Amino acid sequence: MKATTAAGGGFVGYGPGEKPRWEEYSKCIHCGLCLNACPTYRELGLEMDSPRGRIHQMIQVDRGRLAVAESFVRHIDLCLDCRSCETACPSGVEYGRLVEAARGQIQEYYRRPAAFRLLQRFFLCQILPHPSRLEKLGKLLRFYQRSGAERVVLASGLLKLLPRHVAALAPLAPRMEKPFFTERLGAVVPAEGPRRYRVGFLAGCIASLAFARLNEATVRVLARNGCEVVIPAGQGCCGALQVHSGLRERARELALRNIRVFEDGGFDAIVTNAAGCGSVLKEYPQLFEHEQQAHYTAAQAFSKRMRDVTEFLDEIGLNSSFGRLERRVTYQDSCHLLHAQRIRSAPRNLMAHVPGINLIELKESEICCGSAGIYNVLHPEMASRLLQSKMKRVDESEADWIVTANPGCLLQLSAGVRASSRPERRVMHVIELLDEAYECNSASGRRI
Amino acid sequence: MSVEPGGILPSQKARVVDSLQRLLGRDHVLYQPEDLMLYEYDGLSTHGTPDAVVFPLSTEDVVEIVRLAARERIPIVARGAGTGLSGGAVAAVGGIVVGFSRMNKILAIDLENQRARVQPGVVNADLSLAVAAEGYYYAPDPSSQKACTLGGNVAENSGGPHTLAYGVTTNHVLGLEVVLPDASVVHTGGSCWDRPGYDLTGLMVGSEGTLGIVTEITVRLCRKPEMVQTLLAVFDSVADATRTVAAITARGITPSALEMMDGFTLRAVEEATHAGYPMDSAAVLLIEVEGIEEAATEDAAQIEAVCGENLAREVRRARTSAERELLWRGRKNAFGALGRISPSYYVQDGVIPRTRLPEMMEFIASMESKYGLRIGNIFHAGDGNLHPLLMYDSRNPEQSRRVVQAAGEIITRCVELGGSITGEHGVGLEKNELMPVLFSENDLAMMRTIKSVFNPDGMLNPGKVLPTGKMCGELRVSAGAGGPGDERR
Numbered sequence: 048m049k050a051t052t053a054a055g056g057g058f059v060g061y062g063p064g065e066k067p068r069w070e071e072y073s074k075c076i077h078c079g080l081c082l083n084a085c086p087t088y089r090e091l092g093l094e095m096d097s098p099r100g101r102i103h104q105m106i107q108v109d110r111g112r113l114a115v116a117e118s119f120v121r122h123i124d125l126c127l128d129c130r131s132c133e134t135a136c137p138s139g140v141e142y143g144r145l146v147e148a149a150r151g152q153i154q155e156y157y158r159r160p161a162a163f164r165l166l167q168r169f170f171l172c173q174i175l176p177h178p179s180r181l182e183k184l185g186k187l188l189r190f191y192q193r194s195g196a197e198r199v200v201l202a203s204g205l206l207k208l209l210p211r212h213v214a215a216l217a218p219l220a221p222r223m224e225k226p227f228f229t230e231r232l233g234a235v236v237p238a239e240g241p242r243r244y245r246v247g248f249l250a251g252c253i254a255s256l257a258f259a260r261l262n263e264a265t266v267r268v269l270a271r272n273g274c275e276v277v278i279p280a281g282q283g284c285c286g287a288l289q290v291h292s293g294l295r296e297r298a299r300e301l302a303l304r305n306i307r308v309f310e311d312g313g314f315d316a317i318v319t320n321a322a323g324c325g326s327v328l329k330e331y332p333q334l335f336e337h338e339q340q341a342h343y344t345a346a347q348a349f350s351k352r353m354r355d356v357t358e359f360l361d362e363i364g365l366n367s368s369f370g371r372l373e374r375r376v377t378y379q380d381s382c383h384l385l386h387a388q389r390i391r392s393a394p395r396n397l398m399a400h401v402p403g404i405n406l407i408e409l410k411e412s413e414i415c416c417g418s419a420g421i422y423n424v425l426h427p428e429m430a431s432r433l434l435q436s437k438m439k440r441v442d443e444s445e446a447d448w449i450v451t452a453n454p455g456c457l458l459q460l461s462a463g464v465r466a467s468s469r470p471e472r473r474v475m476h477v478i479e480l481l482d483e484a485y486e487c488n489s490a491s492g493r494r495i
Numbered sequence: 496m497s498v499e500p501g502g503i504l505p506s507q508k509a510r511v512v513d514s515l516q517r518l519l520g521r522d523h524v525l526y527q528p529e530d531l532m533l534y535e536y537d538g539l540s541t542h543g544t545p546d547a548v549v550f551p552l553s554t555e556d557v558v559e560i561v562r563l564a565a566r567e568r569i570p571i572v573a574r575g576a577g578t579g580l581s582g583g584a585v586a587a588v589g590g591i592v593v594g595f596s597r598m599n600k601i602l603a604i605d606l607e608n609q610r611a612r613v614q615p616g617v618v619n620a621d622l623s624l625a626v627a628a629e630g631y632y633y634a635p636d637p638s639s640q641k642a643c644t645l646g647g648n649v650a651e652n653s654g655g656p657h658t659l660a661y662g663v664t665t666n667h668v669l670g671l672e673v674v675l676p677d678a679s680v681v682h683t684g685g686s687c688w689d690r691p692g693y694d695l696t697g698l699m700v701g702s703e704g705t706l707g708i709v710t711e712i713t714v715r716l717c718r719k720p721e722m723v724q725t726l727l728a729v730f731d732s733v734a735d736a737t738r739t740v741a742a743i744t745a746r747g748i749t750p751s752a753l754e755m756m757d758g759f760t761l762r763a764v765e766e767a768t769h770a771g772y773p774m775d776s777a778a779v780l781l782i783e784v785e786g787i788e789e790a791a792t793e794d795a796a797q798i799e800a801v802c803g804e805n806l807a808r809e810v811r812r813a814r815t816s817a818e819r820e821l822l823w824r825g826r827k828n829a830f831g832a833l834g835r836i837s838p839s840y841y842v843q844d845g846v847i848p849r850t851r852l853p854e855m856m857e858f859i860a861s862m863e864s865k866y867g868l869r870i871g872n873i874f875h876a877g878d879g880n881l882h883p884l885l886m887y888d889s890r891n892p893e894q895s896r897r898v899v900q901a902a903g904e905i906i907t908r909c910v911e912l913g914g915s916i917t918g919e920h921g922v923g924l925e926k927n928e929l930m931p932v933l934f935s936e937n938d939l940a941m942m943r944t945i946k947s948v949f950n951p952d953g954m955l956n957p958g959k960v961l962p963t964g965k966m967c968g969e970l971r972v973s974a975g976a977g978g979p980g981d982e983r984r
């Protein structure tokens with residue numbers, strides 16, 4: 048890396064460490080077949096904000112023609128890492144790997160504004176990785192949300208005093224649920240009926256606070272399918288947000304913690320209900336490709352057993368003693384399930400088992416809703432444009448329920464529904480739908 | 496590759512950019528080097544850097560842009576999605592690139608009369624998606640249909656696997672709105688077939704952005720057929736497969752699609768898409784017939800018989816629409832699948848009479864050994880449209896040169912066999928110097944005359960389609976062409 052006068056100014060070339068490599072980016076034949084699959088290209092129509100263009104920029108940096116400077120960073124930042132381009136790409140370009148490496152470089156060698164760095168370090172390095180600190184923050188937030196303080200603050204316009212990103216955060220903060228799922232860490236939930244499998248459940252860091260009910264539903268549904276569900280203590284944040292932000296060293300620490308915790312449990316599978324976490328959990332080996340062999344091997348063993356909950360249930364054959372749910376539903380593919388994990392039919396198959404469910408395919412269900420981890424916080428304008436396009440399609444589907452497979456998507460879509468003309472529409476995880484269908488069977492046909 | 500520099504003079508640039516920004520708004524004008532370098536390429540690997548890129552939203556915007564460019568005497572190049580494979584959307588001599596990515600509205604759908612009016616930036620597949628629920632679709636289906644725009648399709652007169660039965664783009668365009676280089680707006684054709692007067696629509700379609708800028712397109716929509724039968728015929732020799740192609744049409748059956756892939760290609764495709772192509776076969780034909788149920792079933796049975804007579808090892812029929820889609824996914828992703836196994840490749844696009852397929856295959860095989868290259872073969876076999884893909888590593892300049900030579904020999908052979916230098920990817924700046932191989936001086940003079948009527952100063956997409964006379968009878972592909980991972984300067 049040296050200072051030159053390449054376009055964009057500043058340093059050119061990549062510094063030491065992981066970076067986009069010729070072996071990977073040369074697979075791109077610049078055919079452009081990914082363009083219309085890319086949410087940011089669809090919104091902006093700019094080559095710079097397309098997969099092909101982003102790859103071209105990474106190459107130009109490697110060539111010394113473009114600097115790792117404001118322009119490059121802006122376009123790489125605006126990428127959702129939704130990986131829709133990977134599904135579209137006939138040439139097998141592993142875009143996620145490329146963009147994550149590019150972000151690693153930006154994180155190392157590009158100086159962001161001080162406020163950004165501070166917030167990032169605070170949230171991604173000081174809070175998320177530490178379950179106890181996260182829980183304390185969660186309790187504070189829960190108090191703020193329930194005491195009425197939130198309403199006062201939102202109404203008062205006080206938020207306008209805060210920097211834009213922080214202000215955007217506040218109304219987006221997920222509702223904290225009571226009780227936190229963290230109370231369940233260390234528990235072993237027995238299978239209903241004979242035990243067919245022993246599974247480890249990865250509960251997720253924020254999900255344990257804000258999606259405690261979804262986690263409970265997941266455990267119940269797994270148990271109803273003959274799974275003994277172990278929720279090991281000591282597990283924590285999966286590192287997905289860190290990987291997406293280029294904080295690779297921090298992500299490796301988190302990965303190792305989870306790998307150790309689940310190593311000796313004798314699990315047939317390790318299960319998550321968060322597609323965003325799942326894709327990174329399955330890709331742990333990528334984090335250790337240039338690290339100790341032992342860590343790489345352990346990561347491989349871990350990832351081999353990793354399953355999305357919908358994938359797992361579809362594999363083992365679903366217990367279909369469901370009650371009837373007379374509903375018109377539509378399914379929004381979670382990007383990290385469809386594009387990163389290539390799971391398309393499992394969630395649809397599961398819902399098809401529930402009598403009464405009328406599944407309407409959502410047009411463009413494979414396009415991101417704008418949630419993308421903390422993307423909606425960092426790029427509120429793009430996120431809300433994507434959400435608006437999404438809600439138009441939802442309206443066309445005339446569905447009563449919107450089903451998806453990832454907590455982040457649930458938050459984003461719920462925000463979309465709240466602001467829509469049909470705020471009574473429900474947004475739910477596939478697992479919650481199954482859970483309700485089991486429930487209404489045991490409540491002997493009770494209609495909901 | 497050398498094209499004379501032209502475009503905007505540095506002293507002019509600031510003024511022009513400022514005017515463009517005032518016309519269109521700052522968000523719709525790019526002029527910084529770090530942005531312009533993203534518009535150097537299209538799907539081919541030649542390149543040229545524009546001086547500015549603009550994004551109109553309406554015909555009026557286009558008119559204003561063209562007026563400004565005319566006043567300033569700056570070349571203009573239209574750009575759709577940049578999936579073109581002949582360098583058409585590349586600003587060969589600089590100038591203003593007019594990007595249509597934001598002029599992408601479907602303006603009107605009239606199902607009773609089976610037509611739609613669209614802006615040129617609408618993506619081909621998005622139009623079909625918009626009318627799918629009602630049982631309609633837009634028939635021309637280039638393999639790039641999920642990304643390429645209808646404006647690009649019109650300019651290239653694009654075809655696709657289903658061209659065999661449905662024809663190419665020109666058979667589906669009813670009318671156009673076009674902005675000429677003097678900023679006047681003309682309407683060609685209309686909303687019904689066979690209007691009196693000259694067929695200007697026909698002239699515009701396939702003119703590769705050198706006669707006018709298309710700002711609105713009225714297309715015909717087709718009804719989905721009652722039944723589609725998709726068959727995969729597997730062969731142990733390429734010769735048997737190519738003979739089968741002629742035999743099928745000799746029976747008087749017109750499949751809606753008849754595609755061929757050789758063993759090398761289908762293995763790459765199978766690894767990429769798991770479409771179910773047998774890995775150990777020498778060639779496959781993907782054949783589709785459609786129509787009312789009795790006819791399609793009868794045709795499918797006849798085709799099975801013909802394949803059997805020509806020593807097909809096996810003929811499979813897709814039983815569900817999912818199976819059909821999978822077979823097609825393999826075919827439509829074939830170019831990319833080869834991108835997986837080779838750092839770069841060059842796609843040739845030639846046409847021969849389909850009865851000459853067997854000897855053409857032999858010729859291509861002889862090129863493999865003569866130049867020491869791997870060549871994969873994908874054909875729209877039914878209409879004799881060949882896509883040999885020449886594999887190489889762009890880091891090896893010597894090998895890159897051999898690729899250009901072999902590709903040149905292949906295209907010359909197509910002409911010798913009574914065919915043409917391009918089936919559907921267009922001439923662009925890749926093949927314009929080859930035009931004299933196909934056309935007499937008189938033919939070319941006629942084309943020049945027509946061009947000068949519409950585009951007298953040559954300001955629209957300069958350096959494309961017609962020969963410049965700078966290189967003689969050669970393909971223009973930079974040695975070291977290939978992915979953007981290649982040396983492209």
Ligand SMILES: Cc1cc2nc3c(=O)[nH]c(=O)nc-3n(C[C@H](O)[C@H](O)[C@H](O)COP(=O)(O)OP(=O)(O)OC[C@H]3O[C@@H](n4cnc5c(N)ncnc54)[C@H](O)[C@@H]3O)c2cc1C
Pocket residue numbers: 078079080537538572573574575576577578579580582583584595615636637638639642643644645646647648649650651652653654655656703704705707708709710830831919920956
């Ligand atoms: C993987 C792959 C597969 C392909 N398969 C096929 C195929 O099966 N059949 C086929 O025919 N082609 C195929 N192509 C080539 C290409 O997709 C087509 O030529 C397509 O029509 C180009 O559309 P585009 O929007 O990308 O146009 P661009 O590449 O952006 O432009 C192509 C030409 O159109 C002109 N143009 C664009 N918009 C306008 C406008 N509004 N007014 C005037 N001129 C305009 C440009 O100046 C240029 O000359 C394939 C390409 C790839 C990469």
Ligand code: SF4
Pocket residue numbers: 074075076077078079080081082098099102132135136137138139140831834
């Ligand atoms: S589809 Fe794949 S090969 Fe084609 S431009 Fe996009 S990333 Fe590159």
Ligand code: SF4
Pocket residue numbers: 084085086087088096097098101125126127128129130131132133142
């Ligand atoms: S990951 Fe998503 S946003 Fe990023 S380039 Fe690919 S398709 Fe576009």
